[in-house]
Amino acid sequence: MTKQVLHTITERAEEIRALGSSNEALGRLDDQAAKVLRESGAIRMLQPATHGGLEVHPREFAETVMKIASLDGSTGWVAGIVGVHPWEMAFADPKVQQEIWGEDQDTWIASPYAPMGVARPVDGGYVFNGRWQFSSGTDHCDWIFLGGFLGDDEGKPVQPPVSMHLILPRSDYEIVEDSWDVVGLRGTGSKDIIVKDAFVPTYRTIPYSKVVDGSAAREAGLTNPGYLLPFSCAFPLGITSAVIGIAEGALAHHLAYQKGRVQVTGTKIKDDPYVLYAISEAAADIEASRCALLENVSRMYDAVAAGREITFDERARGRRVQVQAAWRAVRAVDEIVARSGGNAMRMDNPLQRFWRDAHMGLAHAIHVPGSVFHASALTQLDIEPPQGPMRSMI
Template identity: 85%
Template structure:
């Protein structure tokens, strides 16, 4: 099947790449970069067809994010993160779907999902308060998913802890300007969000536990397998795909730079066996990362398409594959950047921007390897991992 969105991105590749410096300078996506994403359909790839979506295979989504990120890291990052939100919105009450997409199928939804707010129950819904960091692409979004904990009558966390995803319109939250001053992925505009006493009706909420265990899409009556891929595979997919795409972009700029480079010793890079070895090894590592991530999501998709539930042990291995793919790709970037010479660090050389973007993307919580590797190793030993917060990320 032809990936129509990927073809649209490839037709505008030069334009996307040229907007990278502007994105970084603005501290958010340039309006034109956002327009290109909208017109390509990149954010509608996982959106339900009932609201103008494409419902494409998640592998195609990942391949498209990789391509965009190879052209500009920030644009690819926004495509990966904002692009996965329609996937979860498909589980939500039809009433809120109509509110979000009824007038414009290209309405974007921001996040974050981190449960940094308290939702106090009241008649018909919740009164919500909190502050969140890292709302990528938020300047171009009109709605938002925010993670929150269920509160009691006093506004304190209820027992037992219950996590919710709450959906709010732009009028109900504040974007904190100047809250995104970072070393990499500057163009993502991943700013802070504040909510003060917003009323969120019950139909604009999802129970996180139902999203994680797969009951939310079943209860919504969704039949397309893309909506039954485990959350722990679908949610990290766009993020890790962006990191791998950034690595591919770094490699492409490194190759272009080394073609005509003459080192201070007078040796041409093309004649330096050590540089060539590093290029070959890095290219192989980045390609392996790409293949691993795409194979992983394809395997998960095939499992749910066959009507099989993906057990915890397989999900843990999938997370291990996803995390390691990101680390492998960024380590490869380090190897080639370390052989790019001092001129690669000049601000007008794209290599340094891709290098900074890659490391910032790797710092996302979804790429922290310790607990994921720990839990996956226990499953390899046929030991049931203990309960705890990490399980909810697997």
């Protein structure tokens, strides 16, 4: 049934919303918040059907993440991040898929993908070491994707660098408690991860280059267009959707708070044309961000469904859409928060939490505009796009 997860989330909206303060106090998702996500099927939306997944259109995944994030930013963030990992796991060796989902199709997979470790080749696989930050939702996950560089016999990265994604069970890595003390998205529990001399068999690895160029999906025999999307479209989708959903939640709380508010001057908000103008402008900008992100993924989905390869220029423009959508939405939040009065910043007012969560989400690496806008502008000018790190997020 289409939209089934979104329907379930809507039915349990009050429960998700009420758990927001508990998530923040715990520094991770409350067990009940994680339970709601599991029971809704939100994390299985992009999971292959062969292992109980729903294989929904990525637009539907984005819409659902937005809804969850509008209720609580941390819950939406975890849904967006952890929810995209089954998308890549669909490319992996069937043996590791069976290890993860064979007994429990609701097993969650954490990350991060940043190549902060080194994998030294040994017989049958690699010996892996490293430390990573920002493993969102990790307390509720039993496996993890970690980025690493291929090492030489001495455990030093080979040159030029070769990036890999390695898959490890919970027994092979340490979650560093008290490593997530931040201003926003506190409930995501995005803690540090340490790996010491873990053996990772070859079948639990995926070359990053094959994920980026799409060959991993083709070699896995996948035909659902959702799996043929560029990594640079699919991976940021859950993250940017969460930021836009947080902005929608901020707007909803702002409206509820302002409806009966009287300013110190005695003016009712409904009689203040400047605040009313700011509300409408912010609402329009947040809606524009939502529409742009959904149109972007739908357009790319339609292209790959038609059998067409997405060009670098299209990927660059798509990333520009994603980045700008996030920044536009958070700027809109700033405009309404600035007109909410001092009481909106009290800790018992959810608006301040959405404001903090929005800015924390904007700080994610995929929302840094510099290299994305640089590459997009060059391609629009019909100039050779940059090489190396300047195109790493595209």
